[in-house]
Amino acid sequence: MTDEPERALPAGMPRPRPGDPVESAVASRLARTWGRRATVRRAERDLDPAAEAFDPELQDYPDSLLPFGAHPAYLAYDEEQRRRIRAWAWISFNKNVMDVERCVVEPGFDVLAQDRLAAGVSGDLGIAVYQSMVDEQYHTLMHHGGSEFTRTHRGWPLPNWILPQAQSARRRSVALSRCTDERAGSITSLAYTTVAEISITTYLDLFADDPVVQPFHRATVRLHNRDEYCHASITADAAAIVYDTLTADERTHFEHALVDAMDAFTSNDYTTWRAVLHTESLNDAMIRDVETDTATGRLVQDYSGIRSLADDLGITGRLDWEW
Numbered sequence: 001m002t003d004e005p006e007r008a009l010p011a012g013m014p015r016p017r018p019g020d021p022v023e024s025a026v027a028s029r030l031a032r033t034w035g036r037r038a039t040v041r042r043a044e045r046d047l048d049p050a051a052e053a054f055d056p057e058l059q060d061y062p063d064s065l066l067p068f069g070a071h072p073a074y075l076a077y078d079e080e081q082r083r084r085i086r087a088w089a090w091i092s093f094n095k096n097v098m099d100v101e102r103c104v105v106e107p108g109f110d111v112l113a114q115d116r117l118a119a120g121v122s123g124d125l126g127i128a129v130y131q132s133m134v135d136e137q138y139h140t141l142m143h144h145g146g147s148e149f150t151r152t153h154r155g156w157p158l159p160n161w162i163l164p165q166a167q168s169a170r171r172r173s174v175a176l177s178r179c180t181d182e183r184a185g186s187i188t189s190l191a192y193t194t195v196a197e198i199s200i201t202t203y204l205d206l207f208a209d210d211p212v213v214q215p216f217h218r219a220t221v222r223l224h225n226r227d228e229y230c231h232a233s234i235t236a237d238a239a240a241i242v243y244d245t246l247t248a249d250e251r252t253h254f255e256h257a258l259v260d261a262m263d264a265f266t267s268n269d270y271t272t273w274r275a276v277l278h279t280e281s282l283n284d285a286m287i288r289d290v291e292t293d294t295a296t297g298r299l300v301q302d303y304s305g306i307r308s309l310a311d312d313l314g315i316t317g318r319l320d321w322e323w
Helices: 025-032 072-076 079-113 123-154 167-177 182-199 201-208 215-245 248-266 270-279 285-291 304-313
Strands: none
Touching: 072 285, 079 123, 079 167, 079 182, 079 215, 079 270, 123 215, 167 182, 167 248, 182 215, 182 248, 182 304, 201 215, 215 304, 248 304, 270 285
């Protein structure tokens, strides 16, 4: 499908400023085509639970993404126990997404939308940021629906309240507590949002393309991921513009916050897995094993997008990260 032709902006809509890098071609195109491409405008017809078959033999979550999926203790469980753990993993995945959207992504987008760092985020890019905030609200609803779908079809309550807040949200709170003023907090928030929005797509792709997983689950993730590819462009554009306006000390703060966020998003959240196994009255000894195993120490997450942003900003060598 081709993009819509250029057309005059409605009266009252901010006009691009000639020569201003904020008004990039990417932001302009994404803002213009939002009505056709965004999940928030399509999911009611594309994500219909009644149209998606539930196969009780298919998995709610792939074993390949469980940190203990190959551990002998997990493989020794009977299939009913493994089904419950996979269902919990899907519920946890959805809650993690919802926590990240609400507690990590939306606050960073609000920094941009309100131009709290006085970087001049406006025009088409400002519109795209607001559109992205609407998208994120709908992603939360989509993943809530994904959990409800599983609870209904499995007949298990699997309540969210037994699960801790997403690790990345907890880590962001700690990082914010160290900030000395509101501006520093805004820079930290933007860094966490930048990592979340640019780097999540590869992890979602692994889940969305796995044929052993329920089709409704894959559709939920696939539709979410469609938006994230667009959000990555918007966020990278905005982060580069803001970075250009920061002082030397503020740039260092942003760089450190990027590394902290990357670590937060790639680290397995063993607190969640302990909560699941405790609820299922299962021994958590295998968690201790995988927690110290460097081969299972990180989630699959591609930071090539952050690397590209860092290359563009000329800061790759300043980031304390093993790419």
